[in-house]
Amino acid sequence: MVDSSLVTELERRVGADRVSHGSAINDDDLHDESLHHRARVPMAVVRPRSTDEVAEIARFASEHRIPIVPRGSGTGLSGGATPVTGGLVVSFSEMNAVLRLDERDHVVVVQPGITLRELDEALSSSGLRYPVYPGELSGSLGGNVSTNAGGMRAVRHGVTRQHVLGLELVLMDGTVLRTGGPVVKSSSGYDLTQLVVGSEGTLAMVTEITLRLSPRFGYGATILVPFATLDQVTNVVSPILSSGLAPSILEYVDLIAMSSITARMGLDLGIAKDVVDATLAYLIIVLETRTREQLDGDIESLGELLADAGALETYVLPTAAATRLIEAREQLFWASKEAGANDIIDIVVPRSAVPRFLTDATAIAQRYGVFFAGCGHVGDGNVHLSVLERDEAKRNQFLDELFAYGVGLGGAISGEHGIGLDKKAAFLALSDPVSIDLQRSIKSVFDPQGLLNPYRLLDERPLP
């Protein structure tokens, strides 16, 4: 039962218009996009509009020992924003401003609720962009910081971590702390910014983010390359990256995943039927350059590499088709969801191990009688598999074996989606207990009462 006197106190402290409770709570604030929905009723959803209000919420929660679950726009895939029964959900949807854009320094300061799309629009006239490109543009920057989001352009531009220069944080005792700043270099103490990035909202609430931007490129081309085997796709990655061509995007999409997205989007890529029939997997490559001449030269060099690697064809897509293909690739999660996927994972392995990993994953899946389709950021070794298997026990056995295999190859359970609730059992089982102990001690330094986003990541207790 919700203690209504607590809600009343919270309303008094941050303003009643910031607080929703009972039937006034919007269902959209009660889940993320994890395929494992867990219905939980929080005490209230709070929408602060300033750092001071966030600090007041933290003090309120600490005084009454109420758990807090921070959330951005709820596009997470791991249950990182699932409410705790009787706890608070702190939604940053009202803190979504661009606070400062410094075009000379290539730096922007934003509030955490701003989405990638809103940020891109705010930057459009500047000639700059935030180059990290997790597929879902409705994702918030706060959420991106929380999971150290990666996405398609990481092969050239890196992940969120490499673009966060500083943070404003609210600790659970209500203290406000600034880390880092608008500089790209520092050797002045432990890097608390980097510690908080990827900590899945368990260390502090992020109220401001200082991001490094990059110049937009003048020219670009999207190249679609069908191959007769998946091995050919994954084997061409090293030569491309060693050549110095620096593609912005280097994605593989297997046959099933490609059928699923082209069908869903009604996308005709103009591939000849005999090529389609011979194709088992596709490579999507985006090149971006400063000049037209360089683009032409890069396409030519790339074409030679691809031909040597056994490409069935090389399609330089017209702009409209290219845009739709990348959009379609972004939509693959939704296509998988509609197709009835029961789990979507984002394991990462050394990129040269991808062919072996996929071959062995197929063998493991066959042994369990489980079916999966896949795509991934193959330049990063980050493989996304949609697993279709309704039997939860069987599916989890398969995933446990797959995670252990990938970690054994030198990889990690999640490349970019985070651990959250969905993967914490596998994460805790496969991690060095020494590392987990250190991480839990660090957690206690920041949040001694354990109130911030509990029951996930390092916290083995089941979600109440």
Next chain:
Amino acid sequence: MVDSSLVTELERRVGADRVSHGSAINDDDLHDESLHHRARVPMAVVRPRSTDEVAEIARFASEHRIPIVPRGSGTGLSGGATPVTGGLVVSFSEMNAVLRLDERDHVVVVQPGITLRELDEALSSSGLRYPVYPGELSGSLGGNVSTNAGGMRAVRHGVTRQHVLGLELVLMDGTVLRTGGPVVKSSSGYDLTQLVVGSEGTLAMVTEITLRLSPRFGYGATILVPFATLDQVTNVVSPILSSGLAPSILEYVDLIAMSSITARMGLDLGIAKDVVDATLAYLIIVLETRTREQLDGDIESLGELLADAGALETYVLPTAAATRLIEAREQLFWASKEAGANDIIDIVVPRSAVPRFLTDATAIAQRYGVFFAGCGHVGDGNVHLSVLERDEAKRNQFLDELFAYGVGLGGAISGEHGIGLDKKAAFLALSDPVSIDLQRSIKSVFDPQGLLNPYRLLDERPLP
């Protein structure tokens, strides 16, 4: 007094040939390159040859509460490796192997004692390089990790932090821990790798480093550009970086610093006398590309930008002169030292603030009657100033004011050299106490007895 029974025990535990003590200690192991030499006699210098031996040293030190100062090759500039009286110096000079090179994954695993030069030689036939380029090639990778070293190529390639994918660590209780791995993406728990990078040897001893490599470029050009004012130099930086040209190096060298390095190296850059007479500062730009055509195009575009910005001339240097100029720039520290510099600092400010910072720094210096010459990684806002002032009190007053001014602009005290002993007073005075408290608590998690590299960075106690 050194307790000889302890030395005997240490010799028994790790092997007598690993331990030097008394007059057998080499003076070179008792200091780094800080201009503030502090003579301290340790109990012993130990040179472990394996992770197991490092762990045994940690256990020995913990049992007897003996401080440990880890050291690489001793090229640090902040007193980070100055011994503690009666403590141990753990030198990694014998742990300098390349353990694994994976050319397909662009990953190399090294021991911490390997120098940048040794690593570059080991990579030379692979077509790959470790692109981080702190000037001093005799610096060790372990030391680079310790200070998050940056250097000239950071403007394009980033700093050490962005290239360290994983570490093997020895904790002070002798536990061995691996963090990260040979993957460029991970969202699987707190990033302990990033926490240790830049922690100046205060959290754990690093025994293995997994580094991300980049392809070597086929073509390059070094361009020397004299300007009539320093403001012109610093103002052209933003247009260059916004153009998308992505120079590998973008350095400013003021008139005095340039005279000092050309004289020391006997370097004739072939600049016409009337140009020399009109020049107050130089910009050094290195472009690197995949093709000759792109290099030519980039030089042409750069030339237009430079002409618009008021460059007196644009010299594309012949290869031999270019190599010597970059070497000379690397040697600037030594030139400054020979010229009698009493302090060398590496403050960082937002790059657009560099003109204002240098103007105001000159005014502050004049007020104190202090003289400085400078150069710096102007694309990163990382300014190196050699301060010539023998009166320590006056010099420190000037530096305190300068640091406070730079930090007030959004910068940090050290961009790449670290805090160590030399800058800890200013660092602690100018940092948010909340941040320092968090950092000290994290330190206690890793090193509860406070034995690892004590008396520097966060530790306000004077060096005994």
